Amino acid sequence: MPDHPSALGRWEQRWHPLRREWVVYCAHRNTRPWSGERGGGGKTSPAYDAKCYLCPRNTRAQGHVNPDYRDVFVFDNDYPVVGAEAPEIPGAWNARPLYRRERAAGLARVVCFDPRHNVTLSEMKLAGVVRVMDAWRSQVRELAAAPGISFALIFENKGEMVGVSSPHPHCQIYATGFTFKHIEMELEAVAEHRRERAGNLFAAILEEERRDGTRIVAENEHAIAFLPFFARWSYETWIFPKKRRATLAELDDQEVAGLAALYQEVTRRLDLVEGSSFPYVMSLYQAPLKGGAYGDYHLHFVFLPPLRSPGLKKFPAGPEIGGGNFMSDTLPEDKARELRSVDLPSFKEAP
């Protein structure tokens, strides 16, 4: 393991006593490669880019050489935000109980979806998307057994607009010793609902969405996609497996295939609305991997595209960034209709 003496005091997590959450600082890391300004893949890029650190056979920043991979390729991030090499925090540094620090422990991984530099997940064949979903499940199973890891956030930043660091189709996994805030908030809401109404909050939400029906975007035997009644972003789309599963590790092969198919369909519908590759932040909300009974949690994929209509960016500002509550210019019912009404068979798959 490389030693990072200079990272001490610059790579750590600090406790936010008002929001009651960890903030991770990785200020040692700002030398990482950045090719995001070149845009999000697409038809104009070549299938192989000699300068891309994610393309097969290329050498990455720390001297590691990518294998000549043929489908999904997973590796530990060369510039981890959380990692085994994060410096130990000297005990004396926690003399102030309010201002706690901890080691930024964990694992940061990169998952390349495809060796081709210029495809997006939406353009891949379904079998490729199933392999990606299967790799995610394998990662979650592996991380659940890793010491010091209690949570895994799988996320994809897609498109220049959300600041992706490489146009090569990929996502990342941050495996941490803490649960990310949004999931923690949901766990609290689910527990309260169980206490007060003796039911499952996710089941109640799914029932409301089915009863209403106007916000459902797509559905198959194993999964359902909709914009929730309370969507904050204009195209905020959630995908649930129909059976309640707390983490991806619990899915069987049929569910993986069904979820992959619906996931691909949602990304294609988004692309068709935009008329080109639709930018988004996608995060998997799943239960912690250790430390409790999470039978009431129901995993879901959350797409948060930064647009309010095709080509028009939503800028979260005073109310959203400053105050923390969303003011939306659009209704989820209208956006769900927009996503349903695209001509899905017209989508052009990559050869």
Ligand SMILES: [Zn+2]
């Ligand atoms: Zn590439």
